[in-house]
Amino acid sequence: AQSVTQPDIHITVSEGASLELRCNYSYGATPYLFWYVQSPGQGLQLLLKYFSGDTLVQGIKGFEAEFKRSQSSFNLRKPSVHWSDAAEYFCAVALSGNTGKLIFGQGTTLQVKP
Amino acid sequence: GAGVSQSPRYKVAKRGQDVALRCDPISGHVSLFWYQQALGQGPEFLTYFQNEAQLDKSGLPSDRFFAERPEGSVSTLKIQRTQQEDSAVYLCASSSPGGGDYGYTFGSGTRLTVV
Numbered sequence: 669a670q671s672v673t674q675p676d677i678h679i680t681v682s683e684g685a686s687l688e689l690r691c692n693y694s695y696g697a698t699p700y701l702f703w704y705v706q707s708p709g710q711g712l713q714l715l716l717k718y719f720s721g722d723t724l725v726q727g728i729k730g731f732e733a734e735f736k737r738s739q740s741s742f743n744l745r746k747p748s749v750h751w752s753d754a755a756e757y758f759c760a761v762a763l764s765g766n767t768g769k770l771i772f773g774q775g776t777t778l779q780v781k782p
Numbered sequence: 783g784a785g786v787s788q789s790p791r792y793k794v795a796k797r798g799q800d801v802a803l804r805c806d807p808i809s810g811h812v813s814l815f816w817y818q819q820a821l822g823q824g825p826e827f828l829t830y831f832q833n834e835a836q837l838d839k840s841g842l843p844s845d846r847f848f849a850e851r852p853e854g855s856v857s858t859l860k861i862q863r864t865q866q867e868d869s870a871v872y873l874c875a876s877s878s879p880g881g882g883d884y885g886y887t888f889g890s891g892t893r894l895t896v897v
Contacts, residue, residue: 672824704888711786711873711888712825758824768877769815769838770886772824 670695672761674773681749682781689744689776691759700762701742702770703733707755715757718742729753754780784808786889788874794895795864803859803892807876811887814857816849817873819891825873831857864896 671694681687693699700719704712716727723735733744742759756777760770787806795801807814813832817825818841827841833854842849846865851857861868871891878885 709890711890712875712886713888714886760824768813769827769830769841770817770825771827774822774824 670699670761670763670771672759672771672773674757674759674776676776677774678777678779680779680781683751684748687744687746687749687753687778689757689759689778691742691744691773692740693742693759693761694740695761695763698737701733701735702760702762703727703731703742703744704758704760704772705729705755706758706775712758715744749778749780751780751782754778786874786876786887788872788889788892790892791890792893792895794897797865797896798863799896800860800862801864801894803861803872803894805857805859805874805876805889807855807857807874808887809855811876811878812854813877814851815875815877815886816857816859817875818843819871819873821870828859828872861894864894866896869894869896 673692675690702717703715706712715731716725718725718735725733731746735742756775758775759773762770789804815830816828819825829849830838831851834851846862848860871893873891875886875888
């Protein structure tokens with residue numbers, strides 16, 4: 669069965685430091701991959717997505733992610749974290765060719781220290 | 783509307799009570815999804831509509847859960863005889879015609895607490 673694993677439940681970084689959030693997926697074919705951010709009491713906001721082509725994807729708010737087929741990974745990165753980036757981050761996979769439903773990881777909570 | 787609107791924002795139900803959660807998608811969006819997000823977990827798929835047709839309801843956890851979208855716009859998720867394990871945030875998402883680019887817009891959700 670398809671699954672998404674986010675190994676880090678909670679990460680704390682200092683403001684201005686770099687960030688990498690890990691995501692591994694289990695899926696036979698090339699999946700469609702997504703990163704979403706959720707602030708408290710808010711809905712999910714799409715940061716970026718990967719369907720095909722260039723494996724380094726740029727998103728909003730200065731985030732990027734790299735698809736590595738050999739490692740079944742799609743890690744999210746940001747070179748310099750801002751206090752406003754503190755939130756919950758979800759990696760998700762969509763199964764190509766089906767209804768488009770998303771399978772989410774359990775999320776990583778990002779805390780930013782001043 | 784400008785975004786996906788969900789109501790109520792919060793709902794407290796006594797165990798055994800029936801509840802109805804409403805989702806008003808972005809005008810013109812063909813696809814509509816419901817997800818359930820338990821505390822500390824990622825969202826889990828419940829059901830999917832394309833216009834008024836419910837094409838996938840494989841994620842509905844039991845026959846107590848029922849969703850409809852009779853006119854292809856507003857959708858209602860109904861939970862009968864609520865149980866404590868139904869406590870969660872229920873998220874609705876809609877996407878642009880065809881949904882081929884997975885351009886989902888999520889609502890802010892309804893937080894259901896069953897006491």
